[in-house]
Amino acid sequence: MTRDLRVAALSGGVGGARLLHGLERCLPPGRLTAIVNVGDDLEHWGLSICPDLDTVMYTLADLAPVARGWGIEGETFHALEAMRRLGAPDWFALGDRDLATHLRRSEALRRGEPLSAVTAGLCRALDVRSNVLPATDDPLRTHVETRDGRTLPFQEWLVREQAPRVARIRLEGPRRPAPRVLEALERADVVVFGPSNPYVSIDPILAVDGVRDACRQKPVVMVSPIVGGQAVKGPLADMLQDLAGRAPAPAAVRDHYGALVSHVVVERGEAAGLDGVRVLEAETLMTTRERSRVLAEALLDHALGNVR
Amino acid sequence: MTRDLRVAALSGGVGGARLLHGLERCLPPGRLTAIVNVGDDLEHWGLSICPDLDTVMYTLADLAPVARGWGIEGETFHALEAMRRLGAPDWFALGDRDLATHLRRSEALRRGEPLSAVTAGLCRALDVRSNVLPATDDPLRTHVETRDGRTLPFQEWLVREQAPRVARIRLEGPRRPAPRVLEALERADVVVFGPSNPYVSIDPILAVDGVRDACRQKPVVMVSPIVGGQAVKGPLADMLQDLAGRAPAPAAVRDHYGALVSHVVVERGEAAGLDGVRVLEAETLMTTRERSRVLAEALLDHALGNVR
Numbered sequence: 001m002t003r004d005l006r007v008a009a010l011s012g013g014v015g016g017a018r019l020l021h022g023l024e025r026c027l028p029p030g031r032l033t034a035i036v037n038v039g040d041d042l043e044h045w046g047l048s049i050c051p052d053l054d055t056v057m058y059t060l061a062d063l064a065p066v067a068r069g070w071g072i073e074g075e076t077f078h079a080l081e082a083m084r085r086l087g088a089p090d091w092f093a094l095g096d097r098d099l100a101t102h103l104r105r106s107e108a109l110r111r112g113e114p115l116s117a118v119t120a121g122l123c124r125a126l127d128v129r130s131n132v133l134p135a136t137d138d139p140l141r142t143h144v145e146t147r148d149g150r151t152l153p154f155q156e157w158l159v160r161e162q163a164p165r166v167a168r169i170r171l172e173g174p175r176r177p178a179p180r181v182l183e184a185l186e187r188a189d190v191v192v193f194g195p196s197n198p199y200v201s202i203d204p205i206l207a208v209d210g211v212r213d214a215c216r217q218k219p220v221v222m223v224s225p226i227v228g229g230q231a232v233k234g235p236l237a238d239m240l241q242d243l244a245g246r247a248p249a250p251a252a253v254r255d256h257y258g259a260l261v262s263h264v265v266v267e268r269g270e271a272a273g274l275d276g277v278r279v280l281e282a283e284t285l286m287t288t289r290e291r292s293r294v295l296a297e298a299l300l301d302h303a304l305g306n307v308r
Numbered sequence: 309m310t311r312d313l314r315v316a317a318l319s320g321g322v323g324g325a326r327l328l329h330g331l332e333r334c335l336p337p338g339r340l341t342a343i344v345n346v347g348d349d350l351e352h353w354g355l356s357i358c359p360d361l362d363t364v365m366y367t368l369a370d371l372a373p374v375a376r377g378w379g380i381e382g383e384t385f386h387a388l389e390a391m392r393r394l395g396a397p398d399w400f401a402l403g404d405r406d407l408a409t410h411l412r413r414s415e416a417l418r419r420g421e422p423l424s425a426v427t428a429g430l431c432r433a434l435d436v437r438s439n440v441l442p443a444t445d446d447p448l449r450t451h452v453e454t455r456d457g458r459t460l461p462f463q464e465w466l467v468r469e470q471a472p473r474v475a476r477i478r479l480e481g482p483r484r485p486a487p488r489v490l491e492a493l494e495r496a497d498v499v500v501f502g503p504s505n506p507y508v509s510i511d512p513i514l515a516v517d518g519v520r521d522a523c524r525q526k527p528v529v530m531v532s533p534i535v536g537g538q539a540v541k542g543p544l545a546d547m548l549q550d551l552a553g554r555a556p557a558p559a560a561v562r563d564h565y566g567a568l569v570s571h572v573v574v575e576r577g578e579a580a581g582l583d584g585v586r587v588l589e590a591e592t593l594m595t596t597r598e599r600s601r602v603l604a605e606a607l608l609d610h611a612l613g614n615v616r
Contacts, residue, residue: 045411045412045415046411046414046415046418047411072390075386076384076386076404078383078384078386078403078404078405079387079404079405079407079408079411080408081405082380082404082405082406082407082408082409083408083411083412085408085433085434086408086409086412086430086433086434087429087433088408088411088412096384096386096387096390096404096407097386097387097389097390098390099387099390099404099407100387100388100390100391100393100394100396101390101394103353103354103355103387103391103396104353104391104394104396106354107353107354110354121395122394125393125394125395126393126394
């Protein structure tokens with residue numbers, strides 16, 4: 001069933017992208033806007049890489065492997081093998097097909113095109129029918145201060161160093177919203193926070209000028225990235241411990257957002273401690289596209305106050 | 309048999325590279341210096357591509373397919389397919405493994421490293437034991453004026469437009485010799501002009517400041533790129549007609565170089581018109597690595613005046 005709604009969804013990588021895929025199937029074409037984290041972006045091999053934007057784009061283009069979630073289905077890594085032989089860093093694995101995206105983007109950025117325009121062009125070429133926006137065209141970047149005293153750009157911390165324990169997250173860079181970001185939030189009937197890491201996926205979007213205020217005017221539904229006391233993907237469980245002194249639970253994530261969140265979707269039986277918000281218990285693991293769609297539909301019903 | 313000689317060889321792509329492979333096997337390590345054409349170089353997909361340098365490097369690293377001569381054995385083209393989907397120009401086919409070379413080079417050039425240093429680094433990584441030098445670190449480029457009035461950068465003329473008939477060849481750009489080029493020529497016992505196109509492979513090397521004068525001091529052996537009245541590869545037959553009004557024959561190529569060439573190696577039975585130079589008739593088609601070696605050995609004997 002499609003609904004005559006406008007939805008704006010804040011998203012990191014795999015979890016957020018899967019939810020976007022489900023939401024897109026519940027809405028008429030063009031009514032979904034993804035506002036995507038760019039704090040993870042990096043320069044690698046001389047190319048501009050946007051891991052979250054690419055995961056969202058590939059997922060919405062049905063190019064991403066459903067199980068792994070990131071990259072491109074059937075991808076090969078022949079360039080990576082050759083780069084390794086040439087002595088290039090190989091800790092960040094770029095696939096051969098994926099390289100085309102980074103080559104096109106890097107060339108356009110170097111010509112002076114803003115990231116939002118480049119992203120729109122890539123999405124058009126891949127027949128993505130939703131609006132995929134970087135939160136900002138500015139080089140806003142996430143840096144991680146580790147307990148052992150290092151400060152690392154996000155991907156070096158996560159991928160190269162395998163996520164050592166964290167003392168602090170720091171956002172650096174200008175933070176003007178990309179074109180259409182604030183407008184999409186203002187026009188949205190519902191704002192969704194995907195099941196993404198609050199510290200390093202959603203916060204860098206909320207840190208963009210005007211985004212937090214725009215969210216405050218709307219029903220905001222958060223999908224818990226914690227299921228069964230664990231992060232569905234990534235280092236969130238440790239981060240909740242390190243940055244908030246909290247055990248990994250949906251309530252710990254919601255408390256991080258405070259009054260910004262009005263509705264929460266959690267796994268069945270995991271509503272403990274979620275006071276002062278409207279809670280929906282559902283099956284939240286999006287292991288198939290159909291599960292993503294069913295979850296998205298329940299989420300929209302919930303946000304609109306429909307009885308199920 | 310290896311010989312205690314120093315050889316400097318001017319080279320374009322496939323033919324020159326095959327001869328270099330043979331020469332390397334006749335000489336002690338490090339005694340062969342390849343001085344390679346950069347007039348064909350281009351920017352494509354935002355990358356710096358050096359087709360002749362790469363063919364020489366891949367051939368000497370035993371990575372090139374022996375039959376095809378260019379690119380990398382077993383190469384895949386997944387990035388190219390993805391680039392096509394993204395609307396990128398696809399007339400110049402870059403393979404997935406090959407991309408690694410262009411990525412490394414482009415990144416280093418953008419950092420300000422000269423092409424000669426980048427090339428040396430790539431050759432080291434690929435265990436190439438001869439010296440491979442770009443003729444110049446400057447952006448000296450070959451442009452082709454066609455009979456129908458267009459002026460095209462070399463690769464657009466050759467690959468994209470499929471070599472339309474030529475009115476004039478024009479070299480553009482500064483032409484300072486790369487480090488070690490003149491020294492290699494001065495120290496060489498023999499200078500070799502590979503079986504490459506005189507107009508668009510060897511001339512752009514000879515146009516580099518000091519190269520022609522350095523060659524004049526040495527025995528210069530030219531291997532004919534014309535066999536059986538045809539160019540072994542590429543558009544040379546038409547070019548001899550268009551630019552010199554000559555039928556394709558070894559003598560037409562030799563006459564182009566004039567007194568610069570002292571020795572010529574031609575296919576058996578094709579010595580007609582080669583007056584005033586020392587001629588060796590041999591089997592010149594380098595269809596296997598062993599044939600390249602045998603030809604190189606005969607060539608060196610010939611240049612040194614040994615009786616065979």
